[in-house]
Amino acid sequence: MSLWTLIVQRDLRIAWRRRSDALSSLFFFIIVVSLFPLGVGPEPGTLRLMASGVLWVAALLATLLSLGRLFAADHLDGTLEQMLLAEEPLWLVVAAKVCAHWLTSGLPLVLLSPLMGLQFGLQAEEIAVLTGALLLGTPVLSLIGAIGAALTVGLRAGSVLLALLVLPLYIPVLVFGAAASGAHASGLAVTPHFSILGALLLASIALAPWTAALALRISME
Amino acid sequence: MQWGSWAEFWAMGGYGLYVWGSFAVTLVCMAGEMTSLVLNERAAQTRNGEQA
Amino acid sequence: MSAINWFKYSSPHSFYPLAGRMVPWFLGAAALFGITGLYVAFFVAPTDFQQGESYRIIFIHVPAAWMSMFIYLVMAGWAGAGLVFNTRLSGMMARALAPTGAMFTFLALWTGALWGKPTWGTWWVWDARLTSELILLFLYIGFLSLTAAIEDDRRADRAGAVLALVGVVNIPIIYFSVVWWNTLHQGASVSLKSAPKMATTMLLGMLLLAVAFWLYSLAAAMLRVRSIIREREPRAAAED
Numbered sequence: 001m002s003l004w005t006l007i008v009q010r011d012l013r014i015a016w017r018r019r020s021d022a023l024s025s026l027f028f029f030i031i032v033v034s035l036f037p038l039g040v041g042p043e044p045g046t047l048r049l050m051a052s053g054v055l056w057v058a059a060l061l062a063t064l065l066s067l068g069r070l071f072a073a074d075h076l077d078g079t080l081e082q083m084l085l086a087e088e089p090l091w092l093v094v095a096a097k098v099c100a101h102w103l104t105s106g107l108p109l110v111l112l113s114p115l116m117g118l119q120f121g122l123q124a125e126e127i128a129v130l131t132g133a134l135l136l137g138t139p140v141l142s143l144i145g146a147i148g149a150a151l152t153v154g155l156r157a158g159s160v161l162l163a164l165l166v167l168p169l170y171i172p173v174l175v176f177g178a179a180a181s182g183a184h185a186s187g188l189a190v191t192p193h194f195s196i197l198g199a200l201l202l203a204s205i206a207l208a209p210w211t212a213a214l215a216l217r218i219s220m221e
Numbered sequence: 222m223q224w225g226s227w228a229e230f231w232a233m234g235g236y237g238l239y240v241w242g243s244f245a246v247t248l249v250c251m252a253g254e255m256t257s258l259v260l261n262e263r264a265a266q267t268r269n270g271e272q273a
Numbered sequence: 274m275s276a277i278n279w280f281k282y283s284s285p286h287s288f289y290p291l292a293g294r295m296v297p298w299f300l301g302a303a304a305l306f307g308i309t310g311l312y313v314a315f316f317v318a319p320t321d322f323q324q325g326e327s328y329r330i331i332f333i334h335v336p337a338a339w340m341s342m343f344i345y346l347v348m349a350g351w352a353g354a355g356l357v358f359n360t361r362l363s364g365m366m367a368r369a370l371a372p373t374g375a376m377f378t379f380l381a382l383w384t385g386a387l388w389g390k391p392t393w394g395t396w397w398v399w400d401a402r403l404t405s406e407l408i409l410l411f412l413y414i415g416f417l418s419l420t421a422a423i424e425d426d427r428r429a430d431r432a433g434a435v436l437a438l439v440g441v442v443n444i445p446i447i448y449f450s451v452v453w454w455n456t457l458h459q460g461a462s463v464s465l466k467s468a469p470k471m472a473t474t475m476l477l478g479m480l481l482l483a484v485a486f487w488l489y490s491l492a493a494a495m496l497r498v499r500s501i502i503r504e505r506e507p508r509a510a511a512e513d
Contacts, residue, residue: 147435147439151436152419155422157422158422161422164414165415165419165436168408168411168412168415169440171404171408211435215432215435218428218432218435219428219432223316223319223320230315233329234320234325234326234327239327240326240329240330240387242387243330243333243383243387244333246383246384247337247380250380251376251489254373254376254493255489255492255496258497262296262500265503265510
């Protein structure tokens, strides 16, 4: 069994044993999204305009909440140190953990987003654009977030600091992700925005695991 | 010199608030930062001088 | 073999007195350029045909924006050097530069808003340049927060270095934003390749103040790095 499969399965198994962690982030997402119509008023036109922005911001915040548990449990019981000492490449270990993290936090968001879109009165095509953009964007959030999580491992007040560090880096993903829906609403092509999201994804896949591994070594010495 | 009078200078063609608001905040920030750094430096020199 | 050993100054102990000697020169030169620049800005540069007197904010806004980006690049450079060469002083230089860089970013945003309101009718707009400059401010704040939150100095320097280097991609985005996107912010008026699109006296005032800000930043960084050396390595700071 390859190292990748080993670690993804392990993290998924652990996440399953602590289902409540993943589920709480998901419910956080649902609740935050539901707050906006209550705060802004139920006028359908306004909600349709807001939908993509609200879902994206909620996805960002939910991902931030879940990032804390990327390295925390392993750090507490010493597994993280073992990972650093092992002969397997740390970046590969990190990449596998991020993959498992996305499967438990990002993917559920993507799968729920059509339902949330209906809550805001979006049509089928708009939902498709939004879900597609989230599908491309949420892995980027997990990857970039891993860098922040690695930098703040073991710090007190780490979660607030993590948000402060990672949110500025999330802004391009947010801008292009929400712009895809905006372009579609104006009748413009969405491909440019999807292309950029795809590029961000590829760049993060290439660079983030290595950077997060470097950050882990710095945090753990 | 291109200003008819001091009053014109301060008024900046009606934009006085914006222009002087910019220059004043800049001056305050830079002077504040430099003052705090210099005071810190002087205090350290005094401590050093007393020890030496 | 070079006769000068440049690496002598990579030790905090050797650099400390050198930095101290440079400060008065930098400050004096900054004051000189600053006063001359301000004189040109207010008494030599003419009134703008379209914008009236409000354009004079440019003499602060552009130098501050230039410094905000330049300081970040230098900071990231020192951070990278510290990561690669494991030199203590490099990390200290990066930490010394950050607060001044953050201040200039704030000033660029503040003066930009005060210039934008009378000229283009709005304090703020979410276009590519303004948004990316705001992100720069957040990156500085993130760097300052992260390095402050970590107790061990070396770990703090190294973690901050990773963060600074990750964020450096923002600088070309800020710089080229007016080329890549349609923005409310105007395009580049000053370029290395072509003649400037503004009056010579205005350009002169801007350049004089830019140099003044640069010299000020050097003085501030020298003072701050001395303060950091005193905190971390008191014996290195004791004058011989």
